[in-house]
Amino acid sequence: MRPSENIEKLIEKLRYKTSDETHDRILENVMKALDEKQKPGVTAPVLRRIIMKNKTVRLTIAASIVIGAFICFSEFGSLTDGTSVAFGRVIAYLRNAETVSFRMLIEQEGQEPQTIYCWTMEPNHQRIEMENGSVVIVDTFQGKSIALDPAGKNAYLMETVVAPKQILNNYDYIKKDLLENVLDGSQENLGETEIDGQKVAGFRVRRDDCEITVWASTSNSMPVMIQSERVSHSETDEDQEGQAMTVTITDIVIGEEFDESLFSLSPPEGFSTIITSESDVEPQRQVMQVLSARVMRKLAMACLKYSQEHDGVWPENLSQAIEYGGQEDNLSNLADPERELGCVYVRPSQTNPRLVLLYQAYDVWPEGGIIVSFVDSHTIVITDETEFKKHLEYTLAQQNDH
């Protein structure tokens, strides 16, 4: 064997080293930089604002949902042609991608721009880090959160700061407005450009008070930048009512495996624990409703997949659909666990996205409304019984006509 044949192993041996003194000198220089960096900051007021108003946390969650919805768009295969929708792929992708991390720049009139970093793990974990090192971790299922102030070494424990209903409403918004806008081709195509040396294609979706621009890589269709501009209609911050706000999301990573320690609600060693009552405590029922909606969406996807693989024929019952996604447990309802079958299946005779496919079973109309899935698997909460009945009547009328 010639000496060069295992060239990679030889190169691996080309290791450089230096003296311990040199390493000590480098470390000393680096530590000086660290001392400069660790001068007292303004952590406490920022953290207090987070805790009191929770706006950043809400925004972050809304943003992660926007990104989640964008996953659908990116899977269409053709960003510049909203009509070429491979719906089965969209559904499969939505089901599989359960984590996202990103950087978010929030710019609002009269306020300092704020950059935050977020890790989201569906369905209920969020970690948000501020530039100054403050951290907020939210677990919507447990209804708890923790805010860490590294400068003061304080850990603020509280009941959930994020209303589950708000999360659900955001899902509704995505499903009802964004998705349908894309599906009917009403988005504005922005053509191609470059961001940070990467070729991207863009489109813009408009709503009454909000405009969302999405730039995605032309090579792999993944989102590179998402920008949302809207006028604030804050229920909690009256002083910010009517102000323009821009949120720019970059550094988006979808489907990365996260360490669970990122979402730990235990105060770190050396931190003082402070229990705070400044919170928007939401009933457990709403948390359950969020999770039930997710389960029902899963079932609807399973039905849709079944029909796609059986020439448009829908399953006779939900048990048939289970093997195409979901589990037997999904047939009950977390929001109403006493009931054996948690939802009612309306077997479609045609593929019309306006038809009701599944709805949460009930005897008396529940206070918070019911969860309804449509034939295209989009799942929403309908709070008004009359509105639901209109949907159901339309569905039954269409079935009879067919």
Added chain:
Amino acid sequence: MLEDRLLLWKFKRGSRDAFRAIYEKYAGNMLTLAGNLLDDKVGAEDIVQDVFIKLVESVGTFRLTGSLKSYLATCVANRSRDCIRRRIRQRAAMAKQAEKTPAETKSTVHLAINSEQLQKLSDAITELPYDQREAIALRIHGNMKFQKIAELQNVSTKTVQSRYRYGLDKLRSILDGEVKK
């Protein structure tokens, strides 16, 4: 991976020990990478120091999306390129002085194994076009995937694989005496 995240987490909360642990874990690797990317060894030491200072300065905004080693290797590669560009400009301006590269003789950085064959290999590496040398160093000493190197070099993965293969072929040829310098 988990260990790195926890170290970073502690470091962000002001733990100097955590930073020291990160430094001790990766400084040697980064020195080797920088040494293989650059012609002079003093430059390698400076680059490693700069990369760790940058990590300290950006700790508030830093977020790890891949491995810490890969992140540090990318920083070393970027700085090495800047260093080489600077050096080319300086050489153009002061051709004669730059030829001597006096700093190299003062360096405390040196090859850990000093065999004749490795010295020959080290010399041969400096003969490679920079993109090939970078692909080889990042792959072997930075443990980076071709795809990551492609992102760094702003070319396709196939191009990086070709650069890597051509670079290795050329080194083999030099070591086997098929290429006469």
